[in-house]
Structure formats: C-alpha cells, structure tokens
Amino acid sequence: xxxxxxxxxxxxxxxxxxxxxxxxxxxxxxxxxxxxxxxxxxxxxxxxxxxxxxxxxxxxxxxxxxxxxxxxxxxxxxxxxxxxxxxxxxxxxxxxxxxxxxxxxxxxxxxxxxxxxxxxxxxxxxxxxxxxxxxxxxxxxxxxxxxxx
Ligand SMILES: [Zn+2]
Numbered sequence: 048x049x050x051x052x053x054x055x056x057x058x059x060x061x062x063x064x065x066x067x068x069x070x071x072x073x074x075x076x077x078x079x080x081x082x083x084x085x086x087x088x089x090x091x092x093x094x095x096x097x098x099x100x101x102x103x104x105x106x107x108x109x110x111x112x113x114x115x116x117x118x119x120x121x122x123x124x125x126x127x128x129x130x131x132x133x134x135x136x137x138x139x140x141x142x143x144x145x146x147x148x149x150x151x152x153x154x155x156x157x158x159x160x161x162x163x164x165x166x167x168x169x170x171x172x173x174x175x176x177x178x179x180x181x182x183x184x185x186x187x188x189x190x191x192x193x194x195x196x
Contacts, residue, residue, distance in 0.1 A: 056074070
C-alpha cells in the first residue's frame, strides 16, 4: 500500500478513522490532522449559512468560472465535447460583449496584472481598454464596407 504524497500514517485519530485497515489514521504532514477529520471539518464549514451564501454568490461570478477553467487546464483535465462547446460559446460571448474578464485577459497578455496595481486603477484601465477595442472594431467594420466588390 503506498501512502499518498504529503501524508503519513500515525496513531488513530480521536474519531477512530482507520485507514484501509492499517489500524492507523492517515494524516497530513503539514498539520498532522487526520485527513477524514479535516474533510468533515471542511464540509461542516461549507454548510454554515454565511459560507453557503458567500459560495453561491461567488460561484456565479466570472472570476470563479475562470478559476475553474484554469484549474482544469493545470490538471490536464480533458473537457468533454459538450463542455468544450459551452466554453467556446462562453468565450465568444465574453469577447462580443467585452466583459471585464475578457478585457482583463487582454491586458494581462500585455503584461498588466491586477496584482501589480490597485483595483481602482484596474477598473479604469479596463474601461479605457474597452473603449479602445470598441473603436478598433468599428474601424475594422468600416474598412470592411469600403472594400470594393
Ligand atoms: Zn479522523
């Protein structure tokens, strides 16, 4: 039996979580907490009304969705065709509607990070960038119309 990374076997925890019949509890090396006890603790924490409300709100934000996407990318998560299609539609929508997140990513590509500057300044930059992109799109649209047939 291989012990998972960053964990070790130690005496049984006070709730008696026996790991695979070893008579011992699997614990995190970092804080020596039993992994099952920690899981229960996390679940209970997530159940408190305040936390629930916060999570619900947070899950509907674009930041959360973007984070999920990034997480999956890092883990090498393979998206199903349905998910790919959904992401594609979402990305197109974000681009078409010039959502904050899309613009923030554009700024990021140019080396401007929200971490480097104040949120207020980031908001202003996003506003300016939105205007710039809108203008560029208009110009492109106009040029398209002037191409002789
Ligand atoms: Zn335990």
